[in-house]
Amino acid sequence: MKRNTIVLGVVLFILATFAWAGWANFEYRQQAAQLRLASVDRGMLIADPQGGPPEYVSPLAGKPAPAFALEDLSGAKVALSSFKGKAVLINFWATWCAPCKIETPWLIELRNQYGPQGFEVLGISADDLDRNDAKRFSEEKDEIAQSATKMHIPYPVLIDGATLSDAYGGLDELPMSFYVDRNGVVVAAQMGLTSKSEIEGNIKKAMGQ
Amino acid sequence: MVHIKATFGLTLVLALGAVSALGQAVKGQGSPAKPGAVEFLYPEQVTVEADKPAVVKLHFRVAEGMHINSHAPKDEFLIPTTLDFPDGTGVKLEKADYPVGGEYSFPGDPGSKLSVYVGQFEIEAHIRAEKGNHLVEAKLRYQACNNAQCFPPRTAAVAVDVIGK
Numbered sequence: 001m002k003r004n005t006i007v008l009g010v011v012l013f014i015l016a017t018f019a020w021a022g023w024a025n026f027e028y029r030q031q032a033a034q035l036r037l038a039s040v041d042r043g044m045l046i047a048d049p050q051g052g053p054p055e056y057v058s059p060l061a062g063k064p065a066p067a068f069a070l071e072d073l074s075g076a077k078v079a080l081s082s083f084k085g086k087a088v089l090i091n092f093w094a095t096w097c098a099p100c101k102i103e104t105p106w107l108i109e110l111r112n113q114y115g116p117q118g119f120e121v122l123g124i125s126a127d128d129l130d131r132n133d134a135k136r137f138s139e140e141k142d143e144i145a146q147s148a149t150k151m152h153i154p155y156p157v158l159i160d161g162a163t164l165s166d167a168y169g170g171l172d173e174l175p176m177s178f179y180v181d182r183n184g185v186v187v188a189a190q191m192g193l194t195s196k197s198e199i200e201g202n203i204k205k206a207m208g209q
Numbered sequence: 210m211v212h213i214k215a216t217f218g219l220t221l222v223l224a225l226g227a228v229s230a231l232g233q234a235v236k237g238q239g240s241p242a243k244p245g246a247v248e249f250l251y252p253e254q255v256t257v258e259a260d261k262p263a264v265v266k267l268h269f270r271v272a273e274g275m276h277i278n279s280h281a282p283k284d285e286f287l288i289p290t291t292l293d294f295p296d297g298t299g300v301k302l303e304k305a306d307y308p309v310g311g312e313y314s315f316p317g318d319p320g321s322k323l324s325v326y327v328g329q330f331e332i333e334a335h336i337r338a339e340k341g342n343h344l345v346e347a348k349l350r351y352q353a354c355n356n357a358q359c360f361p362p363r364t365a366a367v368a369v370d371v372i373g374k
Binding site: 096099100101102146150172173175191192193 | 284288315318321323354357
């Protein structure tokens, strides 16, 4: 009888230890997530404790996408607000970014697939532009246009994305994508080359599916 | 009694395991450090014959997990690695011989082969120095990526004290 009581006590102690560890882990993650979102104004990669791919945490998650109006390749201003009511994928890329060229065909295919349901992609070039030198500016813009043409991009391509760097939590690494729902709220963000299925999952999230 | 001891021992092991798991979860948080991409290694000082052509081997290292485009990337829009000497330092860069890049493919696109430098590489700088001591602050322009992201083009400082005798 005495032995049984001791064994029962030991088992309860083990269970209590694991419950405490699990609770403490959960609490820590909650606090860390809140701290990250409250204190950072720049996006960051968070290492996966299990060794998987790092998670990109954006300060914009759950917040309205910062408004902008940038020139497209024809010189016309394109505002994010003009896409209200649509789910929008804001994709920052650059002519020198090799992984951007890998994901662009995926974006085109997904835009063709989900476009009729109210989805649009905005490709924003983060290439440096020298606006103080008209000739150089024209050459740089031509280079962006040539790159977009070579990739057969059918969606709007905007320039001067670097001016949005602070508003969008830093654009030091490309590609970078923000998924905006029909109400203009950022529901997901991605940094770096991922996969077509992950991009599609976020598009569905932005579309409310 | 032996049974009780064994149970307590097991409890201790499991409890330590649980605490260790918690510790690991805590340790796993945080953003990885931002990569510096390219570092100039050596030489810091060279002595060459004044007003005569000379070859200086400049050694560089690309940070682990990163690669930079070679001097001859296979895509017209990618930015090549280039070495540049400033004017008016008493040392003229007449030509630079760059190594041939190695092939690299991003995960998810094994078909496309890029030409890149990884790890250590050297550039042979063909220079002509005037007589005297010259601190040359050359620049290496490069554009780096890891296996998922690319970083804007940057320049690495290449400071070499060139003594022309």
